[in-house]
Amino acid sequence: MGRILRSVKLGMKSLMLHKLRSGLTVLGIVFGVAAVIAMLAIAEGSRREAQARFQMLGATNVIYRSIKPSDEAQLSTGGRPARILNYGLKYEDYDRILATVPNIKKILPIREIRKQIRHDEHALDGRIVGTTKDYAEFNHLEIERGRFLTQHDDDDYKTYAVLGSDTAKKLFPYEDPLGQAVKLGSDYYTVVGVTKERASTAGIGGSLAAQDYNKDVYIPLSSCRVRFGERIMNFRSGSMEAEETQLSQVTIQLTSTDVVSQTVPIIKGAVEPFHPKVDIDMTVPYDLIMEAERTARQYAIILGTIASISLLVGGIGIMNIMLATVTERTREIGIRRALGAKRGDITQQFLIETVVLSGVGGLLGVAIGVIIPKAIEQFVAETKAQVTWNSIILAFGISVAVGIIFGLYPANRAANMDPIEALRHE
């Protein structure tokens, strides 16, 4: 151990003899290691972000949403667009799923209506969500004050409402909203609860648009059905359009992630034959998670490979410099051999110098590689990066391995010099 330590110390001295040269050589490894760590951090960051986004939708959930069919789809089935556009999920779909599909833990029907929400002179364009007690759990909503909807509220057609945090702030800037009335459409509802603020979800494409839960009002689905009905009239510049939708969304929670892939076809079989018009769309977060996982892995492999190439280039740089060094120090090698150094001693000496070069480069690279992702997060919005210990260990390990692999040839070349020839070298 003492010997290695001494060799490292003396190796440093030799490297310090050419500070600029050693520094530039180290730089190759520094950038290589930093690139590997930073690239993997960005890959890992986007993986986690995608994971988190889909986890929020629930890995065991299957989501059906009503979508307005395209004009062509309407024409192909109905001849000309109906005056009243009837589309989307029906209560019978909900009942059929519940009756025929196995592995269901819970099922959540949702009806969404865009309407003005009023209290006295305060008004807000928000979203009225008719739903059941499970909505809060499905969407990770927490209650700030009061309570969420209950089974009784739904059973008894209660005119109770739970406000999103923004809704509550807008409508009741100076008052306690609990027990107060809000006007939704033509009816008054009593506020029984307010939800905590919740970060809005980003859209994931398809029918699941970005959702801002803070501007919602939640009312029992039964009340929603009887008070708002299923037809929504839109008056637009003299003409009138009517839509008829029973449910906006049905979220089916299955018992575990293991049954997701086998249950999805059963659900499709129960629902899709009744919707020839393509007016519903299924989202399976579990599939998205798996897909994201696959994409992230490919992403990591591609980025990691590109970064590794720079490490390789750094290694070639080291080898190049060490070969030049060995030639330049031929006489020194001769002196050492004459004074008793064995071939192994010479190999060891040059190998230690190379490993010190690549090791120092590796350490600096780790430092920079940890800082870069932070800087990217800081300056480039919407990019999350996550440095993992694995990537640090991997990158540093590779840098040391590069030192050994690329150092071996120059070191052996030094060791195999003829001492007499080496001594004579000018």
Add this chain to the structure above:
Amino acid sequence: MSDIFSRNGGGASDRVVVRMTNLRKTYFMGHGSGGGLFGKRGGGEVLTVHALRGVSLEFREGEYAAIMGQSGSGKSTMLNLLGCLDRPTSGEYILGGYDVAQLDDDELSEVRSRSIGFIFQSYNLIQQYTVTENIQLPLTYQGNGVISEEFQERTMELARLVGLDDRLDHRPNQLSGGQQQRVAIARSLVNDPYIILADEATGNLDSATSYEIMDMLGKLNDAGKTIIMVTHEPDIAEYAKRIIRMKDGVIVEDGPSPRMLGGEHPAERMKMELSKHR
């Protein structure tokens, strides 16, 4: 001064440290036989050079000998063999009781680190090392390479002996030629070798410094060290007590130095010359 030379108390003894018997060294130099890219296969003309054609020599402990000869006389080959840098083609070479002619590369290295002290024409110090580290270099290739307390002290003593104990942390490029050669002398003594080989030790030095170095070698010999030097300068060779002349790979003359036969000591002559220039 003799207390740090543990192998010998002082003065010449009857113990033989080097015995060479009918040593031959033949080099084969081929045109293209080295297998170069366009080397003629098998058809290469091989040039045979007989560098040593049967040399028998003995050196006793405490001896001070000079090997002289023109270039091509075989004296460099002789030095390489004496220094265990090369193996003879045939013949026997006993150094301090060991037959070194048959040793492999690593064993030869071991012998060099323990039994031979080298002094070169161009000092051959390691530029990035300090005086102390240079003196200790042969020790790092012995055993586990860790320098013991005892050897640290020995290094100090040797530095004092060569008058460089105030420059232990200097680098070779901060020293004059004479000082560098003194570091090399200290280095050649650190492993307490059987023989000290000096290859044109004063070749790069001016007369005054040459005198200093030769004076130092003389004192070392007085203290009992065996010194074999290789030189082509008669003035320098005359410092030795025995002069061996080589020509065409054989010894043509082997006898006492003129100063041993009552001649003038070259140091006196040198002193005279130096005082003239002053």
